[in-house]
Amino acid sequence: MVETGLPAVIVALNQFVTVTIEKSADFGSIVSKQYQENSLYWLRQGDEMVFDNRDNPFHYILSAIHLTEKYVLEAGKHLSLYHLHINSELDSADGKKYGLGSSAAVTVATIKALLAYYQLPLTKDKLYKLAAIAHLDVQGNGSLGDIAASVYGGWIAYQAFDRDWLQAMRREASLAELLDLDWPQLRIELLTPPENLQLMIGWTGSPASTSQLVDKITIAKAKKRAAYQNFLQQSTACLQTMITGFKQKNLAVIQKQIKRNRFLLQQLSDFSHVSIETPLLKKMCNLAEDFGGAAKSSGAGGGDCGIAILDANQPNHKLVANWQKHGIEQLALSVHNVTW
Template sequence: MRNKYLSKGHDFLITVKAPGKLYIAGEYAVVEAGYPAILVALNQFVTVTVQESFDYGSIYSKQYQENSLYWKREGNNMVFDNRDNPFHYILSAIRLTENYAQSLGKQMRCYHLRIDSDLDSPDGKKYGLGSSAAVTVATIKALCQFYRLSMDKNQLFKLAAIAHLDIQGNGSLGDIAASVYGGWIAYRSFDRQWLKMARRQHSLAELIDLSWPDLQIELLTPPASLKLLIGWTGSPASTSHLVDAVGLKMSNQRQGYQHFLTESKACIKRMITGFHQGSLTLIQKEIRYNRKILRALSDLSGVQIETSLLHKLCETAEANHGASKTSGAGGGDCGIVLIDRQINAKNLLAAWQKAGIEQLDLHVHHVLD
C-alpha cells in the first residue's frame, strides 16, 4: 500500500543516498576536539526518497515496517499519530533541516519519506558501518532538494553533525564526515563545548557558515598498491556505550589517558604523511602502532576493545603480510587489513572463514555530488 506513494516519474520524487563508513585509525582519541582519525566511506548506502503529499505525511523504512509513522501539518509543525518510534535520527534531521528552511522563508509541505538501508545484512545483522550517520546525511540531502535549498558539503556536514549529536550525545561525528565527503578522509573533531555555546548565540544559518574550532577534514589519496580488506566477527557492538565506558574509566586515569591521546595524534599524523607520500609501508607501520596503543587503552580502562575473534582476525592478517587492527570502538563488529594488492590473500581469507569471520566484499565510495 505505502509503495503507491513512491511511483517512479512523479514530478516531486527525490532520491538520494549516503554511504556507510569504517574507521581506519584514531578511534577513541578522535572524540576529543582536535585529535585526528582516518576513515573511509564504503559502497553500502542508506537511500532516502521524498515525495510530496497534499494531505498527510509518512515516514516508512523497509527495516521498520511495523513502525511506520504518519503525520500531518499544523502550521509549520509536524504532528505525529505515534510518538513511540525508532526514527529518532531521521526526525532530528527533519527538524533541523526544516528549521533551516523556514529561516530562509520556505513554506513547509507534507511529504512521504521512505528509507532503505543496505548497511545491515538482509537478515538484520548490524555490521557497524555507521547507519545512523548515513540516514541523517541522506535525510538532510533529500529534504534540501525537496525544499530547493542550496547546501555545500561543509554546510551539510555541520547540519548533519548537529542533528546527530542532538540524539547520540557523544562521539566524534567522523562517520558523518565519511558519509558527506566520501573516499578516504583525515578527520579532526570540532570543539563540542564551543558548539553548545554557539547554538545559543547564532541562528542555524549563521552556525553552518561559521568556522568551527578544531574541525579539519582532508580528502586523502591512498597508494595505488593499497588494498583494504574488511572482516566481520558476527558480533554487533554499541559505539556510544563503549565510548561512554572508556570515558568513565579514564576520568580517574588522566595521566594515562593523556599519554594515549598524545601517542594517537602523533601516530595519525605519521599515517597521513604516509598517504601524502604514497607509502604503504609507512601506513602499515602506523596501523600496527595504532593497534598497540588501543590495546594499551583497553588494559588501562578495563574495557575490552579487541575481542578474541578480532584478535584472531588481526593475527591471521599479520601472518599473511597484512597490517591489521580493530575498526571503530571494537568490542565486536569489524576489523580491517591494509595489504599490498599484489599479495594473494587466499590463505588469509580461508583462515578467516575457518574461524567464523566473514569477509565483507565492500569497496571505497567517492561522493561526487
Template sequence: MISVKAPGKLYIAGEYAVVETGFPAVIVALDQFVTVKIEEAEQIGSIVSSQYQENSIYWRREDGEMVFDNRDNPFHYILSAIRVTEDYAKTVGKALGIYHLTVESDLDSQDGRKYGLGSSAAVTVATIKALCQFYDLPMNHDKLFKLAAIAHFDVQGNGSLGDIAASVYGGWIAYHSFDRDWLKLAEKHYNFAQLLSMDWPGLDIELLTPPADLRLLIGWTGTPASTSHLVDRVALNKAKQQQAYQEFLVKSKACLKRMIKGFRDQNLAAIQAEIALNRTLLNELDQFTHAHIETPLLKRLCEIAEDFGGIAKASGAGGGDCGIAIIDAHKHLHQLVNKWKDNQIIPLSFNVHHVEE
C-alpha cells in the first residue's frame, strides 16, 4: 500500500495579480491534508473519495487506456493527474498497471463545506506523488510541481497555480506565476521529459522564513467561494478598465516585493504594512471589477484584528472562505479569537506545514 499526503494552502497576499505572468504572491502551506492511497489491483481498478462515496468509480484498462464504467463523476482533477502521470510514465518506458486509489481529505469542514484551502490542488499533487511511487518514477519538487501544474491547468483553465506550489514545496513561499499561454503551446511541441527539465518562463519559487514573533491567525466565514468564477469575473471586467487594472498590477508587484524583503529582513512591521496596503489594493480592484472580494464578514474580521494590534485581509479570491491576520505573537491573541467567535467568524487552529525533501 502506497500512502502519500499533500497540504492545503492559504494566500497571504498578491491575489489576482499573481495570475499574470511573473507577478508575485506570498502563500503558506497548512497542516491540513489530502491523503491518496494506491494499492495494486488485478482486473478492475477503483477511485474512491470519502467526500464522494456515492460516486466512486470503477475502471479497467484496454489497449493501455483507462476505461470507466461510469463517466458522471466529480473526480476531474484526480483523473487529470492520473492521465498526466501515466503519460510521463510511458515516456520513460514504464508499463501501466491497475490499482485502487483512495482519497481522504481534511480540507473541508465536517459538514462538507470547503474552507478554501486549495483541495483541488492538494488532491492533484497527492495523486501524482502516489502514482510516481507506484510506477517508481524519478521525482523531485520541481518535477512534481510541473506535472501537477499541467494536470490542474488542463482542468481549471485559469488561475496562477500558486496553490500547487504551496502544496508541493510547503512552508511560506514567494511565488511568481509562469506564462500559461506558453504552457498551452509547449504541451503541443515538447514531450514530458523535455517539459519537466526546461525552465518555464516567469516561474520563480522562493522559500521564505517568517520572523520569530510573527503569528498567523485564520478565520473562516463559513461561506465557501468559487475561486475560478471570481477570477473569471475579474478577467472579464479588467478588459473594460485596462488603465486601472495596469495600475493595480504595478502597485501589487511593488507591494509584494517589499513584503518579500520584509521576510528576508525578518521585519514583522514591514510585512504588516504591506499586508494592509495589499488589502487596500484589492478593495480598489473590487471597485472596478465588482468581484465582491471583501464580504461584510471578512471586513469585520479585519476590523477586529486591527482592534487588537494585528493586520488582516481576505485570503485568496475572497467572496467568502477565509481571512488571515498577521500579528505579533505577544499581543492578546485569545481576546482577538474570542471576538471573532462573537461575530460568527470561526477560528481555524491550523499550523504552517513544511515539506521534507
C-alpha cells in the first residue's frame, strides 16, 4: 500500500495485454479471448454507449472507454462504433490468476488502443493520468503504482498523488485541463538497477484482493494512529535509502532495505491484525534469504506473489528447486522496458 506523497519502488514485467480495435457499422462489441462467454455487445445512442447486457466482467475496460471517449469528445472528434478485442498474457493458459496487475494493464492498453484508433497523440504522463482516473473510478483505492508500471515500464521510483485533490479538481476542470496540470505529490522516476541484480518472482497459488486488503489497513490505521505513523516514517526512510541504492548501483544496499521493508510490513501486520505475509509467502522469502538473497511479498501482499532479489552471478537452481519442493512456482518473467 502506498500512501500519498510517500515513496515506493515498482517494476514492470514482460507479460502483456493486447487490445485491437476495428470500425463497425451496426453494433459495437468487447470481446476477451480469456472470457469469450462474457462478450459484451453495445449500441450508440447519441454519444452514449448502451449495453445489451448489464452483468459483465469488463468494469475496468468500460471505465477506460468512458473516460477516453470523454477526452476524445473534448478534442472535437466524433465517436463511432467499433469491435474491441482483448488478449491477456497475465494469467496462465489454464486460468490461474498470478496477481500481476491485470486490471491496470488492461486499463492502460484499452486507452492506448482507443487513442490510436481516434488518432489522438498522448504522452506517457497523460496516459498515466487518464488510466489512473479510470482505474480509481472502479477500484476506489490503491496506489495506482501498477498503472505507472504499465505505462512507463522498467524499474520505477513512484510516489502516489493526492487523491482528494484529484476528486476536487474533477469538478472544476475539463479532462484535458486536468491532464495538463501537475498533480500534487505525484512522482515517477525511472531507475537503472545494478548489473548484478537478479529479480525472481515466486507464485504461491493463493489469490489476493488488493482492494479488500487496503480497506482493512485503512480501518486499522484509524484505530492505531501512532503505530501507523511510525510505520510510515520508517517505510519512507527505507524506500529512500533503497532508491539511493539503485542510483549508486549498490545491490547490497537494495537487498538490505528489502529485508528492512519486509520487517516493517510484519510489524504492520502485527498491530493491524491483517495477514500480509501468508505462511507460504513467509516460506518463499525465508528460502530466498537462506540462499543469500532478499525477499518480500509483492504488491499489497496477502497472497499471490513474492519477489526475491539475488546476485545474478550466483546460480539459482537450488533455490528454484527448494521453492518447487514447497509448492512455490517460479514465474518465467523478466523486467519489461517500454520503448514508445
